[in-house]
Amino acid sequence: MAEPQQKRLKNIVIVGGGSAGWMTAAALSTMLPKGSARVTLIESDKIGTVGVGEATIPDMLNFNAMLGINEAEFLKATNGTFKLGIEFIDWGQKGETYFHPFGSHGVDMQGIDFHQYWLHAKKSGQPFPLENYSICGVAAAQNKFALPDRNPRSVLSHLRYAYHIDATLYAKYLRNFAETRGVTRFEGLVETVAQDNETGHITGLTLENGDVIEGDFFFDCTGFRALLTEKTLGVPFTDWSHWLPCDTAQTVASERVGELLPYTKSTAKTAGWQWRIPTQHRTGNGHIYSSQYMNDDEAVDILLAGLDSPMKGEPRKIRFKTGHRKTLWNKNCIAVGLSAGFLEPLESTSLYLIQVGISRFISLFPTADVSDIIRDEYNLQMETEFNQVRDFLILHYVATDRDDSPFWNYCRNMSIPDSLQRKIDLFKEAGRVFRYDGELFSKPSWIAVGIGQNLYPKTTDPIVASLPAAQVNHSLDSMRTAMAKTVAQMPTHEDFLKNYGAAV
Ligand code: FAD
Known part of the structure; x- marks a missing residue:
């Protein structure tokens, strides 16, 4: 049977030239078949960009790989460094420090999570913190760096990393990337937005100088202003300040x-x-x-x-206000970046949410009529993504013993989302953690922050608890020794950058 004739998107317009706008432009210029749609980006020097957004998570490697970006060149262009995780100081209690590494802790044994063995060993007096069993944690403590090894038997196969970058240089780098691949850029302030009388779809934008730019699909990358999503389409904001009170x-x-x-x-x-x-x-x-x-x-x-x-x-x-737009895709417009919502940068997730916003759009690429089912699916997936990140961030505030200020007293006692309460209760019972719906933060992250902030379970896994302590300690010692040996051979972070051709 012949397929119905498709009305293709031909004219995509991105408003905003911060990280969100240029990441969207770069991705579209790479993913869309040449000549299939025109991509235009408008930005205004009068407004400028937020200019922060320096820390990333390992998923950025996938974004760069999708664009075919050379890593050393990227690091050089953005004054970038490698990131193995985050050191958290004074969070659980003043004077305490822990490390949230990328990658895993230790090696799971007999199908049981590594941290269960660590908890068992700790009870019998084993003094080493959890991060001493993470290759990222051990390397970070010594300012060392190496790329992961593909060989699954190598200790380095457990290493994951991300980057620290200069956000302004990043947008500049992506601008050059996207323009080289055919994206057209206009400088100018968008003053008015035209909509179709019947459908409410956005049809065109008028700039301060009178130029009119028409399109059949729009990306709102206008930052906190949310020019298209809020000011034009009136999409409400879901406010999460009661759970994440920093503003x-x-x-x-x-x-x-x-x-x-x-x-x-x-x-x-x-x-x-x-x-x-x-x-x-x-x-x-x-x-x-x-x-x-x-x-x-x-x-x-x-x-x-x-x-x-x-x-x-x-x-x-x-x-800023913490939360997100009730729906990110409205009519023929998607909000990406700060216009879509903001979760504070405690775990460096904003650029990641931009990346997901773009890749979900590409995987649901619409025809020009934009069907409701596609739009709803996108909104559902993005809402889930925001909710999951939100819960992980709240964990940092609620799992604390700090009682030295009204702020911490509020955080320690606040009511939290049911989804997070359930996770905490399950963890407290016997240290169990599960990853739901492909959520971004997997077990090692929940364990690092939970244990790092003194959320100890009542009991450990009964199977592990029945093992002789000497046997468990022996396995843990071998893991620590293997990691120490590997890290001893790694270059310093700075030497690695130089030898890699990534030093500025
Ligand atoms: P912006 O950078 O604000 O860009 C908005 C664009 O819209 C500009 O180009 C402007 O010219 C244009 N514009 C607006 N209105 C108009 C108009 N009327 N006409 C024409 N153009 C217009 N993220 C991380 O991943 N890691 C971090 O460590 C991190 N730290 C952060 C720290 C803070 C304090 C904040 C606030 C954010 C942080 N973020 C971080 C988030 C990150 O900065 C943003 O997600 C990212 O920079 C994307 O911003 P944006 O492009 O959406 O908005």
Whole structure:
């Protein structure tokens, strides 16, 4: 039977040239067959970009691979460094530190998760923290780096990594990438948006200089302004500030000092937390806090006191609201990036959510009529994605013993989503963690943060608990020895960047 004639999308318009806009443009310019649709991007120098977004997670490697980007060239262009995980300081309790590594801890044995053996060994006095069984954790502690090994028997096969990048350079790099592949860029402020009287679909945009840009599909990448999604289509916002109460950031770069760390630092403060992100030419710093519990002057003082080198430029304040648009795809328009929603950068998930937003669109690529079922599926998948990330972020705030400020007292006692409560209860019972619906953060992440913030289960797995402690300790010792040997042979992070041709 002959297929019905398809009305293809021919004219895709992206509004916004921050990371979201240029990531979308770069992906479309690579994925769409040449000549199948025109891709146009509009950005306004008058508005500029948010300019932060320096830490990433390993999924970014897939995005770069999809675009066919050369890793060393990418790192050089973005002043990038490698990231093996995040060091969390003062989160569970003041004075405590743990590491959330990419990749796994140890090796599961007899089908039972590694951390069950670790919990059993800990009870019998084994003193080593969980991260000593993660190749990323051990390498990070010594400022070492190497690429993963494909051989599954190698310790290095468990290594996962991401990047720290300069967000402004990243958008510039992608702009060059996308323009080379045929994306047309306009500079100008979008002033009015035209819609079809019957369907409400967006049909065109008028710029400040009077130019009209028409399209049959639109990406709203206008950042917190959400020009198309909120101001034009009136899509409501689902507010999660009661679960993630931080709403303001003070950011500033500082000079680069000392060795280049292959990890992000996150230090909990009185009413939020502070990040330190090392790139090749500078350190990115930011203090995220709740304006309900701290004023701006105090927040800036804390930011500056937490720098380890002289600042470059002046601190910049960014206000935000945590949550997401009720639906991300409305009519013939998808919100990608900050216009879609924002979850604070505690686990560096925003660029990832942009990436998922684009790849889900490509996997559901519509015809020009845009059927409801496709749109609904996209919205369902993206909502699930946001919910899952949200739960993992809330875990950091609720699993704490800190009682030294009204902010932490609120977080420790707040009611949390049922989905998270269930996970915590299950973990507390016997250390069980499961990954639902292909969620982003898998077992090692939940275990690292849970145990790192003193969420110890009542009992361990009964099968493991019945094993002699000496036998378990022996297995754990061999794993630690193998990791230590491997890391001893790895180059320093900085030497690796130089030898890889990625140093600036
Ligand atoms: P923006 O960068 O704000 O870009 C908006 C674009 O829209 C601009 O080009 C502007 O010119 C254009 N525009 C707006 N209105 C108009 C108009 N009327 N006409 C024409 N053009 C218009 N993410 C991570 O993954 N890791 C992190 O470590 C991280 N840290 C962050 C820290 C903070 C404090 C914040 C606030 C965000 C952080 N993020 C992080 C998120 C990340 O910065 C953003 O997700 C990412 O930069 C995408 O932003 P965007 O492109 O959506 O918006």
